[in-house]
Amino acid sequence: MTSRTLIRDLSHKMGETVTIAGWMHRHRSMSKFGFAIMRDRTGLVQVVLEASQLEQLKGLQVESVLKVTGVVVEKKSKDPHVKEVEIQCKLLEILSPVRDAVPVNINNADVEANLDTLLDNRVVTLRNPKQRAIFRVQAALVHGYREYMEGQGFTEIFFPILAGAASEGGAEFFTVNYFDREATLTQSAQLYKQITMAVYEGVYGLSYSFRAEKFATSRHLTEFNQFEFELGFVESMEDVMEHAEGALRYMLPYVERECADELKLRGVTLPPLGEKFPRISLANALQLYKEGTGIDETSEPDLSPAAEKWLSTVWAPKEHGSGFVFVTDYPASKRPFYVKLDPNNPNNTQSFDLVGFGCEIISGGLRVNNYEEQIQRIKDKGLNPADFEDYTMMHKYGIPPEGGFGMGLQRLTQNVLGLANIKEATIFPRDVQRLRP
Numbered sequence: 001m002t003s004r005t006l007i008r009d010l011s012h013k014m015g016e017t018v019t020i021a022g023w024m025h026r027h028r029s030m031s032k033f034g035f036a037i038m039r040d041r042t043g044l045v046q047v048v049l050e051a052s053q054l055e056q057l058k059g060l061q062v063e064s065v066l067k068v069t070g071v072v073v074e075k076k077s078k079d080p081h082v083k084e085v086e087i088q089c090k091l092l093e094i095l096s097p098v099r100d101a102v103p104v105n106i107n108n109a110d111v112e113a114n115l116d117t118l119l120d121n122r123v124v125t126l127r128n129p130k131q132r133a134i135f136r137v138q139a140a141l142v143h144g145y146r147e148y149m150e151g152q153g154f155t156e157i158f159f160p161i162l163a164g165a166a167s168e169g170g171a172e173f174f175t176v177n178y179f180d181r182e183a184t185l186t187q188s189a190q191l192y193k194q195i196t197m198a199v200y201e202g203v204y205g206l207s208y209s210f211r212a213e214k215f216a217t218s219r220h221l222t223e224f225n226q227f228e229f230e231l232g233f234v235e236s237m238e239d240v241m242e243h244a245e246g247a248l249r250y251m252l253p254y255v256e257r258e259c260a261d262e263l264k265l266r267g268v269t270l271p272p273l274g275e276k277f278p279r280i281s282l283a284n285a286l287q288l289y290k291e292g293t294g295i296d297e298t299s300e301p302d303l304s305p306a307a308e309k310w311l312s313t314v315w316a317p318k319e320h321g322s323g324f325v326f327v328t329d330y331p332a333s334k335r336p337f338y339v340k341l342d343p344n345n346p347n348n349t350q351s352f353d354l355v356g357f358g359c360e361i362i363s364g365g366l367r368v369n370n371y372e373e374q375i376q377r378i379k380d381k382g383l384n385p386a387d388f389e390d391y392t393m394m395h396k397y398g399i400p401p402e403g404g405f406g407m408g409l410q411r412l413t414q415n416v417l418g419l420a421n422i423k424e425a426t427i428f429p430r431d432v433q434r435l436r437p
């Protein structure tokens with residue numbers, strides 16, 4: 001529709017005759033005239049309708065798709081989301097009539113429904129401006145990530161989803177029947193990003209990850225995306241953490257710039273980045289947690305959700321002016337077979353999590369880059385080296401010292417926007433119960 005004006009641009013067209021198109025967000029009839037609030041991808045605007053046009057709308061429900069030609073005039077509006085202009089309708093065309101009432105009210109400030117109702121009716125609930133804002137922010141996070149990685153000269157890779165072996169170990173993978181063979185859905189692009197690192201040195205990409213997690217939490221999905229990263233010729237884990245931090249320091253201001261309206265609509269302010277994200281060992285983190293809260297988890301092999309929350313929302317902001325903290329040195333029992341062990345302590349790994357916004361958003365570390373050692377680590381985890389021959393081929397034929405990380409796209413979106421459940425930050429979420437829409 002070449003002649004179409006976007007609602008965002010109407011304020012520059014005062015007095016002109018324009019054509020807009022969109023959905024009828026709300027509508028109200030008086031005796032001789034009426035109003036329709038129209039919605040397009042850029043905003044809302046009020047249209048003043050004459051009696052004959054009201055007649056055209058008779059029997060039609062909100063969400064009908066309309067094309068309106070009319071004159072842009074000034075308007076005093078109480079609703080801050082509606083432009084300070086309105087349209088005096090001259091010609092009304094109905095592009096797609098809606099005769100059934102929408103199952104959930106979507107034209108209020110937010111959708112007032114429980115999570116299941118919101119998700120069951122995603123087809124329409126996503127049209128609510130506050131809901132649609134979530135995935136504008138998500139898209140901006142992706143664009144910011146790509147821009148940062150391209151700026152570093154790294155190569156974007158598109159990883160496969162169907163694979164022959166599970167990458168993260170454990171039982172949390174799905175199998176699919178693949179021409180009478182068993183294939184798995186990738187738990188992460190781990191093995192592939194390492195293989196491509198051995199060619200391009202610095203690689204990144206947005207992968208699909210599948211985990212057959214039977215438990216329902218507010219931060220786990222069975223299908224999600226990861227911002228993947230892998231880098232060769234590193235000297236220490238610091239070389240990897242530097243890019244995890246660098247990416248976030250680029251992405252978050254990028255979102256603040258590109259999605260100022262969306263963040264405002266959702267009432268979001270981002271946590272402080274500080275000068276530098278602090279780096280502390282897991283043992284140290286658990287000790288600080290004990291001293292700060294009186295809760296003793298010092299014998300645990302991992303951080304509890306409560307400890308993650310305290311570290312990133314209480315300790316790090318207070319001590320380092322940052323809402324982010326790297327926690328390093330996780331025990332070997334808690335990390336997959338590809339993670340490099342600490343040369344001074346084989347029970348410890350050279351790995352890290354980045355905790356921010358109250359929870360883990362990144363896992364990363366250095367990788368085993370010696371063939372014999374990798375075969376042994378696979379065996380130590382009770383896995384069969386024969387299942388990983390394509391992967392260990394890279395170790396046989398030379399890989400540099402290397403490391404990388406994975407950051408959950410939906411986990412990050414959830415936390416940037418302060419959403420209670422990760423499913424709100426997932427456009428079509430999948431869990432044990434949910435496979436539709």
Ligand code: 4AD
Pocket residue numbers: 168187188189190211213219220221222224226229360361362363364365404405406407408409410411412422
């Ligand atoms: O911690 P995870 O499992 O690590 C990996 O997959 C490694 N291959 C990463 C690496 O390069 N070493 O997953 C990485 C991130 C988590 O920090 C979290 O943000 C997200 O992915 N994530 C999930 N998001 C939603 N649902 C789940 N079930 C998730 N599991 C992990």
Ligand code: MG
Pocket residue numbers: 353360362363
């Ligand atoms: Mg992790």
